[in-house]
Amino acid sequence: MRSLIDIFDLSVAELDGLIEKANDIIDNPAKYAESCKGKKLATLFFEPSTRTRLSFEAAMLELGGNVIGFSEASSSSAAKGESIADTAKVISGYADIIAMRHPKEGAPYVASKNATVPIINAGDGGHAHPTQTLTDLLTISREKGRLNNLTVGFCGDLKYGRTVHSLISALTRYEGIKVVLVSPEELKVPGYVRDGLLIKNGMEFVETTDLDKAMPELDILYMTRIQRERFPDQDEYERLKDSYILTLDKLENAKKDLSILHPLPRVNEISVKIDADPRACYFKQAYNGKYIRMALILKLLEDAKNGIEGEDIEKDCIVNEIRCKNPSCITSVEQELEHKFRYADEDGGVYRCIYCEKKGKKS
Numbered sequence: 001m002r003s004l005i006d007i008f009d010l011s012v013a014e015l016d017g018l019i020e021k022a023n024d025i026i027d028n029p030a031k032y033a034e035s036c037k038g039k040k041l042a043t044l045f046f047e048p049s050t051r052t053r054l055s056f057e058a059a060m061l062e063l064g065g066n067v068i069g070f071s072e073a074s075s076s077s078a079a080k081g082e083s084i085a086d087t088a089k090v091i092s093g094y095a096d097i098i099a100m101r102h103p104k105e106g107a108p109y110v111a112s113k114n115a116t117v118p119i120i121n122a123g124d125g126g127h128a129h130p131t132q133t134l135t136d137l138l139t140i141s142r143e144k145g146r147l148n149n150l151t152v153g154f155c156g157d158l159k160y161g162r163t164v165h166s167l168i169s170a171l172t173r174y175e176g177i178k179v180v181l182v183s184p185e186e187l188k189v190p191g192y193v194r195d196g197l198l199i200k201n202g203m204e205f206v207e208t209t210d211l212d213k214a215m216p217e218l219d220i221l222y223m224t225r226i227q228r229e230r231f232p233d234q235d236e237y238e239r240l241k242d243s244y245i246l247t248l249d250k251l252e253n254a255k256k257d258l259s260i261l262h263p264l265p266r267v268n269e270i271s272v273k274i275d276a277d278p279r280a281c282y283f284k285q286a287y288n289g290k291y292i293r294m295a296l297i298l299k300l301l302e303d304a305k306n307g308i309e310g311e312d313i314e315k316d317c318i319v320n321e322i323r324c325k326n327p328s329c330i331t332s333v334e335q336e337l338e339h340k341f342r343y344a345d346e347d348g349g350v351y352r353c354i355y356c357e358k359k360g361k362k363s
């Protein structure tokens with residue numbers, strides 16, 4: 001069964017195809033109004049969401065399909081201690097496709113190994129958020145007319161911001177991209193992004209704390225919220241929460257055709273005064289999200305019909321030889337899950353957990 005857990009589950013040709021399809025849906029919505037007639041999408045949201053869940057639901061409804069689901073863990077059997085595997089098996093009998101958001105990293109992957117319908121990762125902890133990346137790619141391509149030869153700045157919480165990790169993953173596949181990482185020291189990108197993606201792929205990148213200095217060269221500025229819910233130490237959150245606030249005066253040195261993106265929700269990191277500036281693209285970005293999710297649902301249902309399988313990332317992994325120590329990994333709460341690690345040879349010869357990508361050492 002083909003699922004979307006990580007943006008690498010899609011080839012570049014497939015990404016291009018989804019963007020093309022989303023643009024066609026935007027131009028000709030009536031053509032797709034019955035494409036999913038009789039099909040059901042289940043939205044299993046174990047963590048809060050506005051845009052992602054509702055854009056998935058709106059997407060399925062606009063394709064003529066139906067939607068079932070829940071929007072908080074407390075109203076599901078997770079509150080009784082049901083495992084992800086069991087939930088996935090059960091819901092596979094009720095729906096044709098599942099979008100799942102979960103606070104534990106790797107939970108949608110576990111679901112995909114147990115479901116008999118496609119699973120879409122709608123955000124797993126601080127790890128990945130591939131459908132936000134599809135939204136971002138569609139937005140960049142509509143705004144700039146290209147996905148290559150761009151200088152892309154990421155600003156804010158690059159440690160816990162899953163949208164950042166997935167978008168950087170996607171950008172490694174396009175030519176002429178320079179990445180500028182702007183964050184406090186404490187919130188730099190994790191090792192699997194820095195070593196495992198940027199260095200491994202020979203990408204041009206810089207890490208800095210200074211947004212003002214970085215601003216003039218940027219084509220895209222991807223602002224992010226400091227992810228309060230992921231901080232083990234709330235005092236640290238309080239100290240870092242206002243690290244970057246984008247105001248109109250900060251845009252004085254920016255390119256005239258800069259595109260400002262933000263996955264939303266915004267807290268205070270972009271002044272509302274910027275909303276009227278033509279460079280502000282974040283509401284258009286949220287709007288694009290519905291259309292690319294329509295394209296994705298169509299594709300995954302089509303692949304399922306044609307029996308297309310996803311790549312097996314477990315073929316060379318080692319089982320129960322290393323234990324994952326990441327408290328946000330799904331293995332930290334589901335005791336019976338096997339601990340599985342992959343050898344990442346090009347990535348400095350380390351082992352990475354297949355669920356959360358954190359490093360582990362053989363003892």
Ligand code: NCD
Pocket residue numbers: 051052123129132162163224225227263264265
């Ligand atoms: C993001 C998320 O959930 O990771 N929101 C979204 O899906 N649009 C970003 C965030 O919560 O800060």
